[in-house]
Amino acid sequence: MKNEIVRNIFKEYYEKYFNPKENEVGNIKLREFALVPFDSPDTMIRHLSFPTFKDFKQYIVKNIPLHLYYSTAYYKVPEARDMDEKGWLGADLVFDIDVDHIPTECKKEHDTWHCLDCGMHGKGMPPERCPRCGSARIDREVWVCNKCLRVAIDETMRLIEEFICDDLGIKRNDIKVYFSGHRGFHIHVEDERTKKLDQDARREIVDYIxxxxxxxxxxxxxxxxxxxxxxGTIARGIYEFILTLRDNEDLNAFTPREMEHLISKRNILVKALEEGSIEVKLPKSILTKLVKEVISKKSVNIDERVTTDIKRLIRFPESLHGKTGLKVTKVDLSTLTDFDPFSDASWLTSSIKLKVTESIPKIELGNVKIDVTPGDIIVLPASVALYIAMKGKGEVIEVL
Ligand SMILES: [Zn+2]
Ligand SMILES: [Zn+2]
Known part of the structure; x- marks a missing residue:
């Protein structure tokens, strides 16, 4: 639970370690800021604006946030309460990779859902509607294990390298990657050419990706x-697919006749694709399925609401995520593949004595294997203990 000790951890962080810099977020004067106060978690204070980072920090230290946000948009009058009066000037292009939207196998081991209307419950990704009563009021409990995080990292790498850099032609220097503090990564592009793009243009980018x-x-x-x-991606995807196709393979998507056709044409297709000079046509039904297969493998699962919203509030770099206690952390592209939130997104080096108050799935968090029952009192690395406490599953007894 969020007790006085946890409050002090947040307070100490913002007083001593939170030092926002100009090069992290450009044009601070034109941004709107917003926060959920630590002491009033049901309130959102919006339409804040600060002339300098010094003023910003002073305000934050006086009003310790549970969650802290800023606008990806630039405004003439960021403090105006009416969105139309703010005077939109442009917005960063932002992408969100959230493992919540990606069906990972391990979700069956650590995620649960239950229907608020009839009580039906299950494991893994929740259905859109309750299979028993049809209700859409579904509550869920989600965890991000190391496997989930790996998937998010892979998707982020592919998004940046294959789509943002190669296809959109954005320079690596104009891309900033942040661990979101919870389930994935935010990718911010601050580039003059993308700043003015409207919602429709951003939607085109989403559809493309x-x-x-x-x-x-x-x-x-x-x-x-x-x-x-x-x-090119589709050609290479089809090539890989055909090359690894086995004679006796049973792929649901294809009928036996289509499989037979593909296998009989395999050598011709491989040669044609390798040489790139011979024209090959495929029956439309087969090509449609192949393309679908390749797209599902090579596309990137971004949250389209984040990219298309040109007035979005997003977590402020280096702020703490109120649901996990982890820091929204800038990640260098060269070290992204080794990222571990429990050491790289925490400033805490101590240990915490924690009382487990609710059941927790058996899960690996950082390099700690969690296997506990309610009532246990355990000593954990501070970042892991705080994470469990912020998720409402334990109570911090003491910082050691
Ligand atoms: Zn139900
Ligand atoms: Zn997982």
Whole structure:
């Protein structure tokens, strides 16, 4: 639970360690700030604006936040209460990779849901509607284990390298990656060319990254593997698919006849794709399924609401996430693959004595294997203990 000790941990962090810098968030004067106060977690204070980071920090220290946000948009009058009076000037292009939206196998081991209307419950990703009573009021408990985090890291790497850099042509220096403090990563692009893009333009970018709207008829004859963008990606994806296709493979998506066709044409297809000079056509039904297969593998599962919203509030870099106690942390691209939130997104080096108050799934958090029952009193690395406490599953007894 959030007791006085936890409050002091947050307070100490913002007083001593929180030092926002100009190069993290540009144009501070044009941004709107918002926060959920630690002492009043049901309130959101919005429309704040600060001339300098010094003023900002002074305010934060006086009003310790549980959650702290800023606008990805730039405004003429960021403190105006009416959105129209703010005078929108542009917005950073932001992407959100949230493992919540990605179906990982391990979710069956650590996530649960239950229907608020009939009480039905289950494990893993929640259904959109309750299978028993049809209600959409579904409560869920989600955890992010190390496997989930790996998936988020892989998706983030692919998004940046293949889509943002290669296809959109954004320079690496204009991309900032942050661990969101909870279930994934935020990717911020501060580039003059993307600043003014409206919602529709951003929607096009989302569709492109998700591979939505690819026209199969334009891919017959097959594109070359050396082509840019989705055409090349699809050609290379089909090549990989055919190369690893086994004679006796039973792929649900294809009928036995289609499989037979693919296998009989395998050598011709491989040669044509490798040489890139011979034109090959495939029956539309087969090509459609192949393209679908490749897109599901190569597209990136971004949260489209974040990218298309040009007036979004997003977590402030280096602030603490009120549901986990972890820090919204800037991650260098070169070290992203080794990122471990429990050491890299925490400033706490001590240990914490924690009383477990609710049941917790058996899960690996950082390098700690959690296997506890309610009532246990345990000593854990401070970041892991705080995480459990912020999720309402334990009570901090003492910082050691
Ligand atoms: Zn139900
Ligand atoms: Zn997991």
């Amino acid at each position: 998700k591979g939505i709207g690819v026209k199969v008829e334009l891919l017959n004859p097959l594109p070359k593997m050396s082509e840019h963008g989705w055409r």
